[in-house]
Amino acid sequence: xxxxxxxxxxxxxxxxxxxxxxxxxxxxxxxxxxxxxxxxxxxxxxxxxxxxxxxxxxxxxxxxxxxxxxxxxxxxxxxxxxxxxxxxxxxxxxxxxxxxxxxxxxxxxxxxxxxxxxxxxxxxxxxxxxxxxxxxxxxxxxxxxxxxxxxxxxxxxxxxxxxxxxxxxxxxxxxxxxxxxxxxxxxxxxxxxxxxxxxxxxxxxxxxxxxxxxxxxxxxxxxxxxxxxxxxxxxxxxxxxxxxxxxxxxxxxxxxxxxxxxxxxxxxxxxxxxxxxxxxxxxxxxxxxxxxxxxxxxxxxxxxxxxxxxxxxxxxxxxxxxxxxxxxxxxxxxxxxxxxxxxxxxxxxxxxxxxxxxxxxxxxxxxxxxxxxxxxxxxxxxxxxxxxxxxxxxxxxxxxxxxxxxxxxxxxxxxxxxxxxxxxxxxxxxxxxxxxxxxxxxxxxxxxxxxxxxxxxxxxxxxxxxxxxxxxxxxxxxxxxxxxxxxxxxxxxxxxxxxxxxxxxxxxxx
Amino acid sequence: xxxxxxxxxxxxxxxxxxxxxxxxxxxxxxxxxxxxxxxxxxxxxxxxxxxxxxxxxxxxxxxxxxxxxxxxxxxxxxxxxxxxxxxxxxxxxxxxxxxxxxxxxxxxxxxxxxxxxxxxxxxxxxxxxxxxxxxxxxxxxxxxxxxxxxxxxxxxxxxxxxxxxxxxxxxxxxxxxxxxxxxxxxxxxxxxxxxxxxxxxxxxxxx
Numbered sequence: 001x002x003x004x005x006x007x008x009x010x011x012x013x014x015x016x017x018x019x020x021x022x023x024x025x026x027x028x029x030x031x032x033x034x035x036x037x038x039x040x041x042x043x044x045x046x047x048x049x050x051x052x053x054x055x056x057x058x059x060x061x062x063x064x065x066x067x068x069x070x071x072x073x074x075x076x077x078x079x080x081x082x083x084x085x086x087x088x089x090x091x092x093x094x095x096x097x098x099x100x101x102x103x104x105x106x107x108x109x110x111x112x113x114x115x116x117x118x119x120x121x122x123x124x125x126x127x128x129x130x131x132x133x134x135x136x137x138x139x140x141x142x143x144x145x146x147x148x149x150x151x152x153x154x155x156x157x158x159x160x161x162x163x164x165x166x167x168x169x170x171x172x173x174x175x176x177x178x179x180x181x182x183x184x185x186x187x188x189x190x191x192x193x194x195x196x197x198x199x200x201x202x203x204x205x206x207x208x209x210x211x212x213x214x215x216x217x218x219x220x221x222x223x224x225x226x227x228x229x230x231x232x233x234x235x236x237x238x239x240x241x242x243x244x245x246x247x248x249x250x251x252x253x254x255x256x257x258x259x260x261x262x263x264x265x266x267x268x269x270x271x272x273x274x275x276x277x278x279x280x281x282x283x284x285x286x287x288x289x290x291x292x293x294x295x296x297x298x299x300x301x302x303x304x305x306x307x308x309x310x311x312x313x314x315x316x317x318x319x320x321x322x323x324x325x326x327x328x329x330x331x332x333x334x335x336x337x338x339x340x341x342x343x344x345x346x347x348x349x350x351x352x353x354x355x356x357x358x359x360x361x362x363x364x365x366x367x368x369x370x371x372x373x374x375x376x377x378x379x380x381x382x383x384x385x386x387x388x389x390x391x392x393x394x395x396x397x398x399x400x401x402x403x404x405x406x407x408x409x410x411x412x413x414x415x416x417x418x419x420x421x422x423x424x425x426x427x428x429x430x431x432x433x434x435x436x437x438x439x440x441x442x443x444x445x446x447x448x449x450x451x452x453x454x455x456x457x458x459x460x461x462x463x464x465x466x467x468x469x470x471x472x473x474x475x476x477x478x479x480x481x482x483x484x485x486x487x488x489x490x491x492x493x494x495x496x497x498x499x500x501x502x503x504x505x506x507x508x509x510x
Numbered sequence: 511x512x513x514x515x516x517x518x519x520x521x522x523x524x525x526x527x528x529x530x531x532x533x534x535x536x537x538x539x540x541x542x543x544x545x546x547x548x549x550x551x552x553x554x555x556x557x558x559x560x561x562x563x564x565x566x567x568x569x570x571x572x573x574x575x576x577x578x579x580x581x582x583x584x585x586x587x588x589x590x591x592x593x594x595x596x597x598x599x600x601x602x603x604x605x606x607x608x609x610x611x612x613x614x615x616x617x618x619x620x621x622x623x624x625x626x627x628x629x630x631x632x633x634x635x636x637x638x639x640x641x642x643x644x645x646x647x648x649x650x651x652x653x654x655x656x657x658x659x660x661x662x663x664x665x666x667x668x669x670x671x672x673x674x675x676x677x678x679x680x681x682x683x684x685x686x687x688x689x690x691x692x693x694x695x696x697x698x699x700x701x702x703x704x705x706x707x708x709x710x711x712x713x714x715x716x717x
Contacts, residue, residue, distance in 0.1 A: 264698065264706060384698040389706050391672075392655040401655050401674055408675065412694070440659055 014042065015126060019133045028055040028107075028138035032070040035110065035134035043119070043127050044096070044112035048072030049134070050080040051100070051108035055142045067108070080109040089124055098127055100135035107135050151185045151211040152177055155371075158218040163191045166199045167448030168263025168382040172355050176372040178209070178324070186213035186254070187322045187371040188221045192228040195491045195500055196454060197263055197382060197446055200228045200237075203275065203320040203375055204256035207297070216252050220245065220298070224258070231491040234258045234271035235305040238298065242273070245299040253299040257292070257320055261312075263382045264446070268312055271305045273298045276323055276333075279341055283315035287345035289337060314381035317351070319344060324370035325362055336362070351378050382448060386413070389444040394434040394457070399427045402443055406453070413447050414507045422503060425485055426453050428477035429499050433457040437496075450486060451503045458496035515669070516584060516605065519624055522666035523563075523585035530563060533664055537567050539695045539711050540619050543648040544571040546691065546713050547615055550646060551577060555614035558582070558640060560606055561621025565592030565599065568617055573599040582608055584624075606633040615646040623651050626658040627671045634685035641716040647687055651678055653694070653708040675710050687714040 018038035025031045028051055036047035053066040067077055083090060083097040084106045090097040096112040096119045110131045112119070119127070155177065163171045171191055186206035194200055202224050206213040223244045227237045237258050245252050255275035261268050270278065270290070274297035281287040293306045312318075319340070326336030343361050344354070355376050388409050392398050403423040410419045426443070433441045437457035446452040463478050481488050485501035523530075544567070551557070555577045559569045562581030569592060573579040579599035583589050592601045606621065616637050625633055637647060654672035661670050673681065679689055691713040698706045 266698070384696040384706060386696075387698070387706050388696050388708050390654050390674075390708060391659075391661070393657060393659060395655075398655065404674060404676065405653075408694075440654075440656060440661075 011122070011126065015129055018130055022130065022133045023137045025137055026141045026144055028141050029070050031134045031137035031141065032108070032110075035130055036071045038130060039110075039112060039127065043123055043130075044114045045116075046073050046113045048075040048080075048111040048113075049100075049108060050077065050111075051138060055107060055138055060146065061105070061107075061142070070108075072111070073113075075111040075113075080111065083109040083111070089128055091119060091124065094118070096124065096127060098131040100131050100138070102132065102135040102139045105139075107138055110134070147211050151209070151214045154211060155185045155187075155214040155217065158214065158221060159188060159373075160190065164193065165449075166191070166193060167197050168380050169199050169261055170351055170378040170380060171201075172351050172376050174355060174359060174372065174374045176324075176359070178369060178371050185209050185211065185371065186217050187324065187373040188217045189320070189373045189375040190221060190224065191375070191377075192225055194228060194231055194260065195489060195498060196444070197448060197452060199261050199263070200234075201259040201261065201318070201320060201375060201377060202228075202256065203322060203373055204254055204298075205275065205322045205371075205373070206252070206254040216248060216254070219248060220254055220256070224256070228258075231493075233307060233494075234260055234269050235307040238271045238273045238295070238305040242298050242301055246301050251299070253297045255297050259318070259320070261318070261377070261379060263380065264387050266312055266314070266379075266381050267309055268318065268379075269307055269309045271295070271307045273305060274300075276321060276326070276337065279319040279337075279344055280310070280312070281317040281319065281344045281348075283313055285345055285348055287319075287341040289341060312379050314379065316379045317344070317354075318377045318379060319358075320375040320377075322371065322373045324372035325358070325374055327370065351376060382446065386447045387444070389442065391440040391442055392430075393440050394437040396434070398434045398441070399430045402426050402430045405443065406445065409445055410451075415447065415451060415505050418451060418503055418505050421484060422451060422453055425481050425501055425503075426455065428481055429453070429455040429501070432463060432477060432499070433459070436461075439495075442498075447505070451505045452500060453503075454498050454500040456493065456496060456498040460492060460496055462490045462492065462497055463499055519668060520584040520586070522663070522668045523583070524587040525666050526664050527587050528564060528591060529664055531566055534697075539693060539697070539709050540650065541567055541571065542693070543617070543619070543650065543711050543713060544568050547572065547617070547646055547648060548575050551614060554578060556580070556611070557615045557617065558609060558611065558613045559599075560609060560616060560618040560637070561624070562592050562601060563588050565596040565601065568619060569596045569599045569601075572617075580611075580613075606636060609636045609640040611640055612642050613640055613645060614642060615648070616641055617648045619648070619650045620652065622649065623670045623672050624668070625671060626669075627673070630671070630673075630681055631685060634682060634687070638686050638716055643716060645716045647714040647716065649678075649682065649712045649714065651710045653678075653710050678710055679712065682712055682714060686716065688717050689714050 022031050022034040032049040039047045049070045050067045051070050053068045054061045084099050086099050098110045099106050100108040159175050188204050190202040192200040206217045227240050256273045257275035259268050259270045270292045272292045272295040277289045277292045280290050295305050296303045326340050406423050407419050433455050436459040439458040442456040444454040481501050486504045488501035490499040557572050557577050557579050559581040562569050562583050569579050569581050581592050581601040582604040584605045589601045589603050652672050656672045658669050658671050660667050689712050693711040695709045697709050
């Protein structure tokens with residue numbers, strides 16, 4: 001058998017064209033069918049391809065050896081199994097059987113049947129080449145799919161499935177992954193309880209897609225929760241987050257909008273790291289993009305974030321989203337945002353219904369190119385009648401005055417039955433505060449789902465919970481608070497600190 | 511000494527001016543107290559409004575009902591605003607210590623708290639003297655325990671003194687008033703420069 005230069009060129013051209021057709025598919029089935037159609041009629045009359053079932057489901061391949069007949073007349077599956085155990089092609093009369101191997105693993109078998117003449121050495125070599133291409137393509141597609149599925153799973157596992165309930169605010173949220181699984185990952189949202197019945201709302205978007213973005217999102221989300229728990233002001237949360245993101249390594253960029261709603265003061269404070277601005281839907285219906293300074297993305301570093309505060313009214317609705325909601329290829333982002341505003345402002349629906357409406361109306365060209373995270377909040381406020389706040393000059397008599405205020409106020413709230421415990425624990429907090437404060441201390445009572453008692457003073461040092469020795473006079477107070485209150489905590493403020501506890505309360509019976 | 515302190519307090523309110531009403535738009539407690547008076551005063555009664563501020567809502571409410579309202583405020587700017595808001599009443603600069611005459615009613619909303627605590631009894635005694643027997647006195651205060659403490663208020667520093675509800679009641683009764691009604695209200699200002707507070711309203715009579 002001789003091979004002419006002309007014949008060689010022709011074969012190489014054939015192989016090159018076939019390999020391209022086989023290798024450019026990110027779908028195991030499509031690769032196998034491309035393999036068969038490239039082989040017929042040149043190398044075979046019929047081609048049967050079996051592939052591992054696991055390639056199609058995005059599962060790992062270690063578990064099952066179940067096969068799927070992808071294309072061709074039904075050659076026996078047993079034969080395919082036998083061929084898969086071979087290291088080299090098997091030729092038997094009119095049959096040429098090829099194990100489909102890649103990266104040391106066998107993913108299936110191609111069974112070629114040709115009546116006219118037996119396969120010669122060059123046929124076998126070419127068939128082997130093409131079967132190898134198909135195996136590689138199938139493996140790539142599988143790996144890609146496993147990663148995308150994992151990214152989707154990872155992404156979902158790191159997002160809250162339901163948000164906690166807070167007093168003075170009603171929340172709803174949606175997370176929609178991109179239609180193409182490989183583009184999933186990186187969007188997040190959160191709602192975090194802060195001291196004083198305030199709530200932090202967070203929306204962020206890690207640039208890029210896939211497992212890496214999903215994993216970084218998880219780290220950033222956890223970081224934001226931790227920073228929020230320190231009750232840092234919004235601009236400081238983003239500043240610290242930026243520092244942490246730079247510690248995660250190079251080129252991790254993310255946008256993030258951090259908002260704090262105070263349902264007593266009725267205001268929202270924002271800081272922004274390059275994220276889309278929030279929409280405020282006024283009670284009367286008009287929706288506006290809030291002029292929050294854009295800021296630079298997390299991970300850029302070195303640029304200060306600028307906090308901005310807006311007064312809000314009860315009944316206002318706040319909408320935070322990621323760009324997947326409003327961005328359509330070939331269209332300006334601002335167009336998408338103004339469309340969002342017009343949908344939100346057009347008619348007032350209940351929160352859940354409005355959320356559905358937004359997702360139904362905003363056009364994303366059928367295909368959703370990117371993840372969408374949407375967080376909507378009805379700002380309800382806490383009625384003034386459920387809040388009481390006093391300033392008290394620090395004196396020896398202050399604990400007694402505090403007990404009187406608590407007794408009278410809880411009686412007016414129908415909570416007298418809880419007065420004794422509240423007075424006892426507040427006495428501990430106030431006694432500590434009075435000892436070190438130089439400016440008036442502040443007592444605040446808040447009756448929402450529980451009873452919150454806060455004592456603020458101008459001393460920055462936080463109380464320490466420690467075991468008191470039998471002889472210690474000090475150190476018992478916070479032990480008591482910690483044992484008897486449902487929750488307690490202490491947070492630094494711009495002017496000092498606030499120490500608080502919460503009691504579970506039932507209103508007095510008739 | 512005394513005069514310098516008053517000048518500083520007056521200057522703070524000159525700066526605050528009309529922003530006071532923007533920060534505290536819903537003066538429900540004050541309006542209710544005004545209604546309590548309107549339900550008891552004979553037509554054309556003489557009413558003294560101590561610390562009248564912008565004249566809103568009280569001077570306007572009482573003058574609008576046909577009573578003869580005299581307003582006093584330490585701040586020249588507040589007096590100017592009050593004159594323009596309520597042209598039918600008369601206003602001049604002055605404070606609690608200038609409360610002289612014989613009135614059918616005196617109102618002092620959030621004004622006693624501008625004095626040091628030790629001056630409360632004397633100020634209340636002046637109000638007592640300025641009322642005819644049987645005259646009515648409406649008083650309000652922020653509930654707190656402070657004695658002449660500088661507080662940031664709408665961007666200005668103001669020195670204030672406040673009592674708790676039982677202490678205020680005691681000092682008012684000590685001055686010879688009978689307390690007919692006491693109301694305690696939680697109030698949320700509509701500004702981020704002021705914080706929610708508990709307000710006390712006492713409706714009293716000189717026996």
